[in-house]
Amino acid sequence: MELYGFFRSSTSYRLRIALALKGIEYEAHAVSLPRMEHRSPEYLAVNPQGLLPTLVDEGRAYAQSLAILEYLDERYPEPPFLPDDAAGRAVVRSLAQVVACEIHPLNNVRVLKYLQATWNFSDADRDAWYRHWMAEGLQKFEATLAHEGCAGRFCFGDRPGLADICLVPQIFNAKRFDCPLEAYPATLAIFGRCLELEAFETTQPKYQPDAF
Amino acid sequence: MELYGFFRSSTSYRLRIALALKGIEYEAHAVSLPRMEHRSPEYLAVNPQGLLPTLVDEGRAYAQSLAILEYLDERYPEPPFLPDDAAGRAVVRSLAQVVACEIHPLNNVRVLKYLQATWNFSDADRDAWYRHWMAEGLQKFEATLAHEGCAGRFCFGDRPGLADICLVPQIFNAKRFDCPLEAYPATLAIFGRCLELEAFETTQPKYQPDAF
Secondary structure, three states, X not given: OEEEEOOXXXXXXXXXXXXXXXXXXXXXXXXXXXXXXXXXXXXXXXXXXXXXXXXXXXXXXXXXXXXXXHHHHHHOOOOOOOOOOXXXXXXXXXXXXXXXXXXXXXXXXXXXXXXXXXXXXXXXXXXXXXXXXXXXXXXXXXXXXXXXXXXXXXXXXXXXXXXHHHHHHHHHHHHHOOOOOOOOHHHHHHHHHHOOOHHHHOOOXXXXXXXX | OEEEEOOOOHHHHHHHHHHHXXXXXXXXXXXXXXXXXXXXXXXXXXXXXXXXXXEEEOOEEXXXXXXXXXXXXXXXXXXXXXXXXXXXXXXXXXXXXXXXXXXXXXXXXXXXXXXXXXXXXXXXXXXXXXXXXXXXXXXXXXXXXXXXXXXXXXOOEOOOOXXXXXXXXXXXXXXXXXXXXXXXXXXXXXXXXXXXXXXXXXXXXXXXXXXO
16 A cells, blocks of 8 residues: 655545555555655656545555545445444534535635735735635534434444544644634544544654654 | 425536435425526525525525535434544545535635636636636546545445535536536546436436536
């Protein structure tokens, strides 16, 4: 197994957590976003979308972190990332997608760069944009947890899964941009409990070989 | 089964297609985005995320269209939206996520409204933003189809599935914003073949009772 990622990329961090939870060893390839290595001909030959991360398994390369998380869960079922029943699975996927479809796409590096380069956003403008979508998304995450009543120690019961895997890297991003978080106590409590687990703790950005 | 949606919402259209492909009858509830009905206390009681669409099945409400598409495929397996093998499923999900995580989140109505209300984007600025992310995303979609060599009549082989269900509503949006599409011939050919199917054709925005 091989993982192409970048230490600070939250979608790469999702996969580091997932691989650690599954107990899968892999070879890590660092692809620098600031140096634009994800747009190099070499990387585009692996992943024509030019996005991180890419997972290579049995000689095939896979793109899009949510698709890869589902792939890992299908191919390596233990421990499972999703509940057994269709209703529970839908709730967990919905929480994961609040992060993956409502927060992250608006706040990733290439969007922030485009706002600054093309639309003359200052650093302060960029940070206001970032915090706006983080707040919009985390409010939805917290509201869904309350509405579903699904959380135990983690987002769904007492086993970490797909929603936790997406949540934790997003909270790291939120902290990096000084986003206020006090309005999301249930979400933050789950974040804290995740970080008590080695799979979430040891895979965090600052411990990666390419961190700077 | 009940579906809360809006005629022009591309994520609602995804579910209309999906339900038609599965041959599932449902009661449709129109929720007007321009009239902000998705933020009404009545709708928030159904879906605390305040987003469209919501599907209600067996008395339970489900949020996030990708999660709902997976739920429908698990509960009502025929015809399947995903291939049988994990590798094929990952490719189809990856294509669906190019639409659902790379294009749609940047171009949906609340983002466009925020750009205009808070960042003083003119209508022309808004359209340039829209076309930028559409082009970025469709280039990735077309490149993935070419790289994987997975397409037949549809995105994966000769049966319409998850990727087609996400693609078609996005192309309707692209046409509404006059986005150039000639650079994506494989994608557009699939779009055309989808619209030959009743499930894609009859569910399009203009035929919905709430269309204006």
